[in-house]
Structures are given as C-alpha cells and as structure tokens.
Amino acid sequence: MLKINLLPAYVYERRRVRRAAIGFSLLFVAVVFGMLAWWAVLNSKQKGLQAQVTDMEMKAQEVARLEQEAQVEESRIPVIQAKVAFIEGLKEYNLQIPKLYEELAKYTYSRILYRSVQPSGSQLTIEAHARTLGDCGRYLMNLYRATHLFSSVAISGVPGWPSGGGGGVSELPSGFSFQVTCALVQQIAPPTYGGAGAGAPGGGMPAGGAPGAGPPPGPVSP
Amino acid sequence: MTGSKLRTIHVIIIGSFACIVVIVGLFFLLIKNSYKEIAALNARYQTAQQKWVQKASVEARLAIARANNRIVTAKYEGYLRTKMPPISFQDRTQGMIALWKEQGETLGPLLQSWPARTGVTLLSSVQVPAAPVDPNSIDAALISIPVGSFSVKGGFRTILSHLRSWNDFNRLVQIGPATLSGSSPGMTAEYAVTVYIFPSGEAGPPVAMAGTGQAGLGGMPGVGAAGPPPAGPP
Numbered sequence: 001m002l003k004i005n006l007l008p009a010y011v012y013e014r015r016r017v018r019r020a021a022i023g024f025s026l027l028f029v030a031v032v033f034g035m036l037a038w039w040a041v042l043n044s045k046q047k048g049l050q051a052q053v054t055d056m057e058m059k060a061q062e063v064a065r066l067e068q069e070a071q072v073e074e075s076r077i078p079v080i081q082a083k084v085a086f087i088e089g090l091k092e093y094n095l096q097i098p099k100l101y102e103e104l105a106k107y108t109y110s111r112i113l114y115r116s117v118q119p120s121g122s123q124l125t126i127e128a129h130a131r132t133l134g135d136c137g138r139y140l141m142n143l144y145r146a147t148h149l150f151s152s153v154a155i156s157g158v159p160g161w162p163s164g165g166g167g168g169v170s171e172l173p174s175g176f177s178f179q180v181t182c183a184l185v186q187q188i189a190p191p192t193y194g195g196a197g198a199g200a201p202g203g204g205m206p207a208g209g210a211p212g213a214g215p216p217p218g219p220v221s222p
Numbered sequence: 223m224t225g226s227k228l229r230t231i232h233v234i235i236i237g238s239f240a241c242i243v244v245i246v247g248l249f250f251l252l253i254k255n256s257y258k259e260i261a262a263l264n265a266r267y268q269t270a271q272q273k274w275v276q277k278a279s280v281e282a283r284l285a286i287a288r289a290n291n292r293i294v295t296a297k298y299e300g301y302l303r304t305k306m307p308p309i310s311f312q313d314r315t316q317g318m319i320a321l322w323k324e325q326g327e328t329l330g331p332l333l334q335s336w337p338a339r340t341g342v343t344l345l346s347s348v349q350v351p352a353a354p355v356d357p358n359s360i361d362a363a364l365i366s367i368p369v370g371s372f373s374v375k376g377g378f379r380t381i382l383s384h385l386r387s388w389n390d391f392n393r394l395v396q397i398g399p400a401t402l403s404g405s406s407p408g409m410t411a412e413y414a415v416t417v418y419i420f421p422s423g424e425a426g427p428p429v430a431m432a433g434t435g436q437a438g439l440g441g442m443p444g445v446g447a448a449g450p451p452p453a454g455p456p
Contacts, residue, residue: 016230024237031241035248042256049263053270060273066280073287080294083420086364087301090418091389094397097413098382101402105378119399190396193364 082194089191096188100124100149107146109139115177121189124150124182131175133158143180150182302422305394309365311425314357321360321419325353325367329417332393333369340387342376345410362425367417372397377407385411394418 097119104117104124112135115127130136136158143153157178307324311317330350337344349370354360374384381402388395398414 013229017228017233020230020233020237024233024240027237028240028244031244032248035245035253039248039252039256042253042260046256046260046263049260049267053263053267056267056270056274059277060270063273063277063280066277066284070280070284070287073284073291077287077291077294080291080298084294084298084301086418087305087394087420090394090396094389094395095386097397097400098385101378101382113405114402116401116403118401121399188399 086191086193093188093190096186100184100188103146103149107142107149109135109142111135112139113175119184119188122184122187124184126180126182127177128180129175129177136176136178140180143182147185149185151185152183154181155179156181301394302420304392306420306422307393309419309421310423311357311360311362311421312423314360314362314426314429317362317421317425318354318357318360321353321365324419325350329367329369329393332391333415333417336387336391337372337374337384340384341380342374342384342411344372345375346371346373348372358428358431362421365419365421367419369415369417371412371414373410373412375404375408375410378402378409380407381409381411385413388415394420 100119101117108114111131113129115129117127118125128139130139136155140153140155143150155178157176159176307320307328309317309320309324330348333350334344334348351367351369374381376384381400385397385400388397394417396416396418398416400411400413402409402411404410
C-alpha cells in the first residue's frame with residue numbers, strides 16, 4: 001500500500017526547529033551547569049590547597065626562624081673565637097722564646113761562654129766567647145745540626161794570625177769573642193687581634209741535643 | 223504561508239555558537255583564573271615544603287652552633303675571670319674611671335711584685351702609662367697598655383721559668399723577645415711587656431660632653447643663649 005503525505009513541508013520543519021531549539025536549550029543549560037560545576041570543583045580544590053599552603057608556610061616560617069637563630073648563634077662565634085684565639089696565641093707566643101733558649105742550650109757546647117743572646121723576629125744573634133778555635137768549631141758544628149731551629153747559621157769574628165786583639169791564635173788560652181747569627185726556621189711574631197695569629201703555635205721542638213752539648217743551661221764561665 | 227523563516231540548520235548553528243561562547247567565556251572568566259591560582263598555590267606549597275624538609279638539618283645546625291657558642295663562651299669567660307679586670311664600657315665614663323684605677327692603682331703593684339714571686343730580681347722600675355682621659359676615644363674592643371721594658375736577673379733556668387710564668391699572671395701579658403746577657407746565675411734578661419685588656423660586654427653610646435657644640439641642649443632658667451650680650455641703652 002502506498003502512503004502519500006500531503007501535508008506541506010513547513011509543518012515538519014516547524015517541529016524540527018522546535019525540537020532542535022529545545023535540544024540546544026537543554027544543551028546550553030547543561031554546558032553552563034557543567035562549567036559552573038567544574039569551577040566549583042576547582043574552587044573547592046583551591047580552598048583545600050590554600051589551607052595546606054597556609055599550614056606548610058607556617059612550618060616553613062618556623063624553619064626560617066630556626067635558620068635565623070642559627071645564623072645569629074653562628075655570627076656570635078667568630079667574635080668570641082677571635083678573642084680566644086688572640087689570648088691563646090699570645091700565651092703560645094710567650095712560650096716560644098723560652099722554648100728556643102732551651103733548645104739552644106741543648107746545642108751549646110759546654111766550653112762556650114755566651115755574652116748575650118738577642119732574638120728578633122726571624123733571627124737570633126749570639127755574642128759568645130771561646131777558649132780555642134777547636135771549641136768554637138765544635139760549637140758551630142753543633143749549631144749546624146739544629147736544623148729544626150735554624151735555617152742558616154753564620155759566624156763572624158773568628159781570629160786569624162796575628163789576631164786583632166794582639167795575642168793572635170797563640171793566645172788562645174785567654175780566648176776570643178765571636179758572633180753567630182742564626183736564621184730561625186720558625187719566625188717569632190706576636191698574634192694579631194681580629195685575624196689569625198701571626199705567630200704560629202709552637203708545635204713543640206723535638207727534644208734531643210748535639211754531641212758534646214753540655215746539660216748546664218746557658219753560659220759557662222771560661 | 224510557511225510562517226517563520228528559521229530553519230533547523232539555523233537553530234543548530236545558533237545553539238552551537240551559544241554553547242561555544244558560553245564554554246569559552248566561562249573558561250576564561252572562571253576556570254582559567256582558578257587554574258592560575260591553583261598553580262600559584264602549588265608553587266608556594268612546593269617552596270614552603272622545600273624549606274620544611276630542611277628542618278632537621280637546620281635544627282642540627284642550630285644545635286651545633288649553640289654548642290660551639292657555649293664552648294667558646296665558656297672558654298672566653300674563663301679567661302675574663304682569670305685574666306681581665308672587670309671593666310665594662312657600657313657606660314663609657316664608668317669604664318674609663320675603672321681603667322684609670324686599673325692603670326693607676328692595681329696594675330703597677332701587680333707587675334712589680336711578679337718577678338720576685340717567680341724567683342728573679344727585678345732590676346728596672348715598672349712604669350704604667352696613664353689611662354686615656356677621653357671616654358669616647360678609648361678602643362672598647364681591646365685595650366693595649368705598653369708597660370715598657372723589664373730587666374730581671376737570675377739563673378738561666380730561673381729566667382726561663384720566669385718568662386713562662388707570665389702566662390700565669392692574672393692579666394693578659396705579651397712579653398717581647400727576651401735578650402739574655404751575662405753569665406748564669408747572674409744572667410740578665412730584658413724584654414718588653416704589654417698588657418692587654420678585653421672589656422666585658424659591648425661598648426655603650428658615646429658620651430655627650432659639654433662644649434661639643436650640640437644643638438638643642440637645655441640650660442638653666444634665666445641663662446641666655448651664648449653670644450655677646452644685647453646692647454643696652456647708651
């Protein structure tokens with residue numbers, strides 16, 4: 001059987017338009033609702049995150065406070081440390097000359113008489129007296145062995161013949177005076193406040209002496 | 223008559239366009255901003271968290287700093303007790319007066335009696351210089367008092383022991399390189415002595431003194447401003 005639709009096309013068109021309008025209206029509402037829902041979800045997430053951030057930032061502030069406290073504590077140390085280092089450096093410096101003299105005594109031949117010993121920052125000048133050239137030579141050899149004390153040893157005033165004193169070598173029983181200049185291995189300098197001590201800590205001088213060195217300290221009468 | 227000219231295709235186009243406009247508009251108005259704020263919050267969270275992670279190490283650092291500070295301070299206070307007179311320049315004038323007493327009354331006798339107590343004879347006389355008289359010019363960090371040269375007599379060992387004993391003196395002393403002369407036991411040692419004083423505490427503000435020309439200083443009632451007196455009637 002053949003069906004024939006005799007209604008005009010615009011009748012159906014109107015229906016389709018209405019349906020499409022309703023459909024798109026619903027879609028529009030759904031889209032708006034969906035977007036708002038998305039925004040609400042994001043908003044809620046943002047609020048949760050905000051609370052977490054606030055909490056974490058308070059913790060971070062606590063850490064920053066601790067860090068600042070540590071910096072303050074650390075900044076106090078160098079000031080006091082410099083004072084303590086100066087005091088200790090000074091005490092160490094005060095001991096350096098006695099230590100040097102004690103070591104020198106170990107390397108001093110017992111038949112040598114010291115007239116004076118004069119230290120300066122980097123050298124030691126010794127005015128001494130010997131009875132014989134042999135004594136003087138032995139003394140000098142001892143000083144050459146004190147390499148931990150002196151980097152160089154120079155002697156002057158050893159007499160020739162006839163000696164300037166008039167007696168010459170033949171008058172050696174009365175002896176002669178000479179001068180020894182020793183360059184110190186370790187410079188003796190006082191510490192400075194506010195910086196590292198210029199005078200390095202002594203570090204101790206090794207014990208021991210030289211052959212022929214007499215135990216009695218210092219000068220021995222000729 | 224067909225009535226409205228609106229076709230389905232028109233509805234579809236208008237509807238789709240409206241939806242797209244709403245989607246784009248709301249995205250840029252609301253969603254994008256929210257994402258931006260969330261990203262910023264995330265960045266802040268990460269930064270704060272990185273700081274928070276360091277808490278243990280910072281606490282350890284603080285504990286070490288405190289311990290070191292305690293050790294150094296205890297050592298320094300020990301030296302203050304045994305080696306320094308109680309002089310503080312928090313009040314500069316009082317500090318200066320305390321320094322006067324130290325240099326004018328205390329230090330001289332202490333220095334003079336020390337050689338005899340350590341077994342040597344003092345040959346020279348001790349002269350302590352006068353203390354400064356301007357409280358503002360005193361270096362409140364470290365006071366250095368050069369006492370001059372000491373000449374002492376004794377045996378070699380006694381002199382060495384005497385030189386060492388300056389470290390036990392109840393002031394901080396620097397002794398210069400000692401020159402030895404003569405024969406033991408009548409040997410003579412000569413050396414320079416400098417006394418150092420660390421004042422306790424921090425220095426206070428400079429003292430305002432009369433005559434320093436500070437403006438705005440008050441005066442006694444009835445006292446006019448400085449300057450020539452006003453010319454009176456002839």
